[in-house]
Amino acid sequence: MLDRCVLPLQVGARYELVFQGGWTHSGIVTRVSPGKSLTLAWAWEGVPLKGTTLTMSVSPKRGGTLFKMLHSGFPRREKWTDLYGVTEWGWTYYAMNLKSVLETGHDLRSDLDG
Numbered sequence: 001m002l003d004r005c006v007l008p009l010q011v012g013a014r015y016e017l018v019f020q021g022g023w024t025h026s027g028i029v030t031r032v033s034p035g036k037s038l039t040l041a042w043a044w045e046g047v048p049l050k051g052t053t054l055t056m057s058v059s060p061k062r063g064g065t066l067f068k069m070l071h072s073g074f075p076r077r078e079k080w081t082d083l084y085g086v087t088e089w090g091w092t093y094y095a096m097n098l099k100s101v102l103e104t105g106h107d108l109r110s111d112l113d114g
Contacts, residue, residue: 001109015040027051042071047083069095 004018009032016026024045031039036057043051052073059066071091074084097108 009034009038031055033057044083 001020002017003020004016006014006016008015008029011029011032013029014026015029016024018024027043028041029038030041030053031037036059037055038057039053039055041051042054050073052071055068055070055072057068059068069091071087074080074087100106100108
């Protein structure tokens with residue numbers, strides 16, 4: 001869960017996400033399409049690999065809204081295998097929780113999630 005989010009909707013601006021427990025993630029906003037999409041340069045502190053990009057978009061769908069997320073730029077190299085696997089697991093976990101909260105109001109996260 002986030003304690004703080006600084007996310008200026010301006011290309012080239014620095015964003016910062018501060019999670020409970022003190023872990024911080026930051027990067028650069030690379031694309032903004034108001035009301036449609038947002039792309040962030042995504043890198044990991046202490047990981048000496050070139051970063052990836054995270055694009056989030058919304059569009060109308062049958063009286064509701066379709067949210068899409070694409071985390072791309074993972075090279076097909078062995079040194080990226082673990083980072084890709086952890087990232088895939090993490091986004092899947094949090095997307096399932098978001099769906100649960102939006103549809104039922106039930107938060108699936110555990111206090112042990114960190």
